[in-house]
Amino acid sequence: GNSVTQMEGPVTLSEEAFLTINCTYTATGYPSLFWYVQYPGEGLQLLLKATKADDKGSNKGFEATYRKETTSFHLEKGSVQVSDSAVYFCALTAPGNTGKLIFGQGTTLQVKP
Amino acid sequence: SQTIHQWPATLVQPVGSPLSLECTVEGTSNPNLYWYRQAAGRGLQLLFYSVGIGQISSEVPQNLSASRPQDRQFILSSKKLLLSDSGFYLCAWSVGQPTDTQYFGPGTRLTVL
Numbered sequence: 485g486n487s488v489t490q491m492e493g494p495v496t497l498s499e500e501a502f503l504t505i506n507c508t509y510t511a512t513g514y515p516s517l518f519w520y521v522q523y524p525g526e527g528l529q530l531l532l533k534a535t536k537a538d539d540k541g542s543n544k545g546f547e548a549t550y551r552k553e554t555t556s557f558h559l560e561k562g563s564v565q566v567s568d569s570a571v572y573f574c575a576l577t578a579p580g581n582t583g584k585l586i587f588g589q590g591t592t593l594q595v596k597p
Numbered sequence: 598s599q600t601i602h603q604w605p606a607t608l609v610q611p612v613g614s615p616l617s618l619e620c621t622v623e624g625t626s627n628p629n630l631y632w633y634r635q636a637a638g639r640g641l642q643l644l645f646y647s648v649g650i651g652q653i654s655s656e657v658p659q660n661l662s663a664s665r666p667q668d669r670q671f672i673l674s675s676k677k678l679l680l681s682d683s684g685f686y687l688c689a690w691s692v693g694q695p696t697d698t699q700y701f702g703p704g705t706r707l708t709v710l
Contacts, residue, residue, distance in 0.1 A: 526703060527701040527702050527703045530698055583646065583697070584643045585631075585643065588640070590640060
């Protein structure tokens with residue numbers, strides 16, 4: 485079946501540090517891949533997405549590349565800010581289904597000044 | 598631009614009481630609509646989805662139900678709440694192909710006591 489595995493958190497970084505949150509997936513066919521971010525007490529916001537192999541999604545300094553050979557979609561940012569503190573979810577939708585988003589467990593990021 | 602509303606924002610209900618959560622989308626027509634639940638320590642789980650008025654599909658059997666009385670309105674209900682129904686309920690919408698991006702509402706925090 486389809487699944488998403490994220491690195492366990494929490495991840496604690498100092499401001500301006502480099503961020504990597506690992507995400508790997510299992511899916512039939514060619515899924516679309518997403519990163520969502522959830523700030524405390526809020527809903528999910530789309531951070532970036534990629535719909536085919538080797539695509540790079542980017543937004544607000546965050547990047548992730550769709551790697552089919554390693555079935556990965558790792559999230560990176562070169563210099564994190566305190567305002568990036570949130571929970572990050574990797575997710576996929578698989579072709580042929582109803583658009584059901586399958587989420588990883590989420591990774592909490594805490595950035596300290 | 599499209600917006601999605603959910604209400605109430607927070608709700609505290611006793612066990613055995615009924616439930617009605619509402620989600621409305623503005624600025625688009627014939628959206629796909631989704632209800633997800635985020636329970637503590639269990640990630641995000643799709644509960645229901647709808648591709649049109651009166652069309653509801655359930656992903657997880659439980660004591661919840663959903664209805665879509667209008668094109669841009671999606672309602673989550675229960676006749677008798679259980680303690681295990683506590684969680685953060687998120688509504689989402691998309692248009693076009695099922696694998697297209699889903700956009701989430703602000704969520705409803707439900708506590709069943």
